[in-house]
Amino acid sequence: MNLLWLQSAGCGGCTMSLLCAEDPNVFDLLKDAGINVLWHPSVSIETGAEVRRLLERIESGEIPLDLLCIEGSIVTGPKGTGRYHMLAGTGRPMLDWVRKLAPLARDVLAVGTCAAYGGVTSAGGNPAGAVGLAYDGKLAGGALDSGFRAKSGRPVINIAGCPTHPDWVTETLLLLADDRLETADLDPLGRPRFYADHLVHHACPKNEYYEYKASARELSELGCMMEHLGCVGTQAHGDCNIRPWNGSGSCTRGGYPCINCTAPEFEEPRHPFTETPTIAGIPVGLPSDMPKAWFMALASLSKAATPKRIEANAHSDRIEVPPGAGKGQK
Amino acid sequence: MTERQLLVGPFNRVEGDLEIKLDIRDGQVAAAHVNSPLFRGFEMMLQGKDPRDALTLTPRICGICSVSQSAAAALALADAAGTQMPEQGALAAAILHGVENLADHVTHFNLFFMPDFARPAYAGRAWHDQAVARFTALDGSAARQTAEARSQLFHIAGLLGGKWPHTLAIQPGGVTRTPDARMRIRIRATLRGFRRYLEETLFGTELESFLPLATPDALEAWDTGDAALFLRIARDLGLHQSGIGPRRYLSYGAYPVAGTRAMAAGVWEGGSVTPFNPADIVEDLSHAWMLGEDAHPQSGQTVPDEDMRDPGYSWCKAPRLGGRIAEVGALARQIVDGHPLARALADEGSVRARIVGRLLEIARTQVLLEQWADALDPSARFMTPSETIKTGTGVGLVEAARGSLGHWLRVEGGRIAGYQIIAPTTWNFSPRDRDGNPGPLEAALVGAVAGPEEDTPLSVQHIVRSFDPCMVCTVH
Numbered sequence: 001m002n003l004l005w006l007q008s009a010g011c012g013g014c015t016m017s018l019l020c021a022e023d024p025n026v027f028d029l030l031k032d033a034g035i036n037v038l039w040h041p042s043v044s045i046e047t048g049a050e051v052r053r054l055l056e057r058i059e060s061g062e063i064p065l066d067l068l069c070i071e072g073s074i075v076t077g078p079k080g081t082g083r084y085h086m087l088a089g090t091g092r093p094m095l096d097w098v099r100k101l102a103p104l105a106r107d108v109l110a111v112g113t114c115a116a117y118g119g120v121t122s123a124g125g126n127p128a129g130a131v132g133l134a135y136d137g138k139l140a141g142g143a144l145d146s147g148f149r150a151k152s153g154r155p156v157i158n159i160a161g162c163p164t165h166p167d168w169v170t171e172t173l174l175l176l177a178d179d180r181l182e183t184a185d186l187d188p189l190g191r192p193r194f195y196a197d198h199l200v201h202h203a204c205p206k207n208e209y210y211e212y213k214a215s216a217r218e219l220s221e222l223g224c225m226m227e228h229l230g231c232v233g234t235q236a237h238g239d240c241n242i243r244p245w246n247g248s249g250s251c252t253r254g255g256y257p258c259i260n261c262t263a264p265e266f267e268e269p270r271h272p273f274t275e276t277p278t279i280a281g282i283p284v285g286l287p288s289d290m291p292k293a294w295f296m297a298l299a300s301l302s303k304a305a306t307p308k309r310i311e312a313n314a315h316s317d318r319i320e321v322p323p324g325a326g327k328g329q330k
Numbered sequence: 331m332t333e334r335q336l337l338v339g340p341f342n343r344v345e346g347d348l349e350i351k352l353d354i355r356d357g358q359v360a361a362a363h364v365n366s367p368l369f370r371g372f373e374m375m376l377q378g379k380d381p382r383d384a385l386t387l388t389p390r391i392c393g394i395c396s397v398s399q400s401a402a403a404a405l406a407l408a409d410a411a412g413t414q415m416p417e418q419g420a421l422a423a424a425i426l427h428g429v430e431n432l433a434d435h436v437t438h439f440n441l442f443f444m445p446d447f448a449r450p451a452y453a454g455r456a457w458h459d460q461a462v463a464r465f466t467a468l469d470g471s472a473a474r475q476t477a478e479a480r481s482q483l484f485h486i487a488g489l490l491g492g493k494w495p496h497t498l499a500i501q502p503g504g505v506t507r508t509p510d511a512r513m514r515i516r517i518r519a520t521l522r523g524f525r526r527y528l529e530e531t532l533f534g535t536e537l538e539s540f541l542p543l544a545t546p547d548a549l550e551a552w553d554t555g556d557a558a559l560f561l562r563i564a565r566d567l568g569l570h571q572s573g574i575g576p577r578r579y580l581s582y583g584a585y586p587v588a589g590t591r592a593m594a595a596g597v598w599e600g601g602s603v604t605p606f607n608p609a610d611i612v613e614d615l616s617h618a619w620m621l622g623e624d625a626h627p628q629s630g631q632t633v634p635d636e637d638m639r640d641p642g643y644s645w646c647k648a649p650r651l652g653g654r655i656a657e658v659g660a661l662a663r664q665i666v667d668g669h670p671l672a673r674a675l676a677d678e679g680s681v682r683a684r685i686v687g688r689l690l691e692i693a694r695t696q697v698l699l700e701q702w703a704d705a706l707d708p709s710a711r712f713m714t715p716s717e718t719i720k721t722g723t724g725v726g727l728v729e730a731a732r733g734s735l736g737h738w739l740r741v742e743g744g745r746i747a748g749y750q751i752i753a754p755t756t757w758n759f760s761p762r763d764r765d766g767n768p769g770p771l772e773a774a775l776v777g778a779v780a781g782p783e784e785d786t787p788l789s790v791q792h793i794v795r796s797f798d799p800c801m802v803c804t805v806h
Contacts, residue, residue, distance in 0.1 A: 011390050027468050048338045048786030088348055089341075247484070256497075272379075
C-alpha cells in the first residue's frame, strides 16, 4: 500500500510527533502493516529532481497512490493564487498539487488541525488565506470541494489535533491498511471516532476538582482549570487523558488548559487561551450536552460541599492535604 | 567554459520547504540563491492579541523547535513585565528546552544528515556498506534506534511539560507543573537510558572521553561509534574543505539558569570573542518579498509583497549584525562558549566542523541535563504568578538547536502592537542584502562540486544539511 506524505503550510509538528510513536517505532509500525512510504519530506532519501520525477509518475497514474497524507493547511493567498506556498522546485503552488493528487488517492488524510480545518495557520485574520483540505474552519469545502470523495468513496479523513498524537495517525493508517475504517467510523467533522468519541475530560487527573468546582486561579495550581484558566476539556474531543502523550503526559496533566485543538477554529477562541470568559461570573462555555440550569445548580451544590482537602490542594502547586487526613471534616 | 542552472527542490530531510537556484560553471557552483517558499504570517496574526496568546501561538510556528519558540516568548513577556522566573522554574524550563535541543541534534545526525552517505552514488567506497546498514532512510538500524531513544527521551517532556511538541508549560513566571521527588528520579532514569543510547551508538564509548577532545588531530584519532564512521566519510569526501561559512559566529547564549547562561553569548570573529549587542541587528528587506523599510526587529514590520516582485526571491528577510552576515548554530555556540575543539575548527567553518560542533553539543547537553535534573529541588517554588502587561516592550533571546532565536514584543493597551521574530535559519539561509552580499548558506555553496550527471548535486545536499535548516521557523 503506497503512501505519499506532503507538508503544506504548517509547522511540521505532526511529523515530529509521529516520530514519537512507540511499541514499535514508527518505521516498523508502517512497514509491518504493509505500508510503503513512497516519499516523506522528513525521512525519505529522495531530494529535488528525484522527488519531481516521483510526483510526475504518481500524477500520471503510473504509480498507484493509496494513502495521500497532507500535513499543514493549504494557503490560497495571495489573491487566490496559492503562491504563498510554491512546492519547491516544481513551480506549482501546493494548492494545485493537492487538487491534482487528491482525486488519484484511494484515501486522503488530513494530518493535523491545519490540514483538516485551517488551524493555527488561519489564526489572526488569516494573512496567508489558509484553509483545510475539506473544510474552511467549520464550513465544509476547503482546498477541495465540499463534495470531495477519495477513490474509496470516503471523505477526507481528518486526523485533527495540534499536534496529532502519534497513535491517532498510525492507528488510522493501520486500520486503513487492514480495510477496517469506514465512513461510519468518522465523526461529523471527519475525525476518526476511535479517538474523537472521547472527551479530553475523560480520565483527566483534575476530575475530582471539577466535581467540586474547586478551581485553580493561577497556572501551576492543582485545581480544575475550567472556571478561570480557559480549559475546555469537557467539550474537546480527544482521548488525551485516556491515552497519554510522550509516556505519561497530557495538557491538563502538564498543568495547563486544554484549548480544544482537535476542533475547527480552536485557534480563535475570541478570548485569551488561558482565561475563561464569564458572564456575571459564570463561565460562558459549559458542557454542551447538559442543561445549563442543571449544571449551575449542581455546581453551586458541589462547591458548597467541597472538602477541605480539595479546597486546599486546588490552590496549591502540590498536594498539601493527602486523602484520609481529617476524615469526615468539612 | 560550461554553464548551466539548476533548481533544487523539494529539498527534503530539512524541516519545511526549501528551494535553491544554482548557477553552475565548469562543474562548480558559481552562485546560489536560497528561497524559503512558504509564507504564513505569524507576526501579523499576533497583532492585537492578548500578549499571553503568544505562548500558545508562537510554539506552533515550528514543530521541531517548539519549546525554543515557547521559551523565547516566555522570556519576552517576562522582560516586558520586568519579572523573572524563580530559579527552580528556570531550571525546569531549561530541562524541557535541553531535551528538545538534544533530540533535535540526534534526529539531525541520524535521520536527516547521514542517510545521504547510504546512497548508491557512493557504492564502492570503503565505508559504504557500513553506511547502508546503519543509515539507509526509513530502514537502517540507526533510524530505528534513534526513533526509539528519542521517543523515550521525550518522556521527560511528557512528564514535565504535558506533551511535545507544543507545550504551554513554560510561562513567564516559571513552569506549570511542579516536579515532585519521584518525577525528579524518573527524569534522571530516562536520562541514564539516553546516555546508554548515545554511548552505544553515536560515541561508541563513554561520552566523557569525547568531550575533552581539543585538537583536529585528536578528533581524527577518534575511532569508535557512528562519530568515527562520520569522520572517516568526512576524510574521504573532503568535508573539512566544503561548505565554508562566513567564519563569523553568533550566539545569544543558551539556557538562562542560576542568573547566568549555561553557554555564553557573544560574537566570534578572527580568533576573538566580542560582546553581542542586540541593537546591532537590522533586517534587510531588499531581496525578500516584503514591503517596508529595513529595521531593527523592535520596530520592524511584516508586510508581504503580494506581487512577489523582483529583485525579491524569498519570503525570508535578511538579518545582518553590524551590517554583515553571521552563522548561528551548535558550532557557533560551542565556539563562542570556548570549547577548545570548536575553537580549533572555527576557521575551518566547514561541513565537518558543523557536524562536530553538534556532536560536542550532544555530549555537553546530555551532561548538563543530568546536572540540572540532579539539582531539581521539589520543595522549591517553580512558578510565581506574573502580571498582565498593559504596555511595554520585551525581548526574548534563546538558543534553539539550530541557533539564535529572538522574539521582540511591543504591547500597547494590553494588546500586542508589534511582534517580530528572527529564527536561526533566518540568519543562516537569508537572501542577499542591499549591498548584494549573499547569506551564509548562499556563500557557503559557492565552489561546491556539481558533476555533469548530477541534477541535485550531492555536495550541495551535504552543505545544506550541515546547517540543519528549519525552514518553517525561517519565515514563520
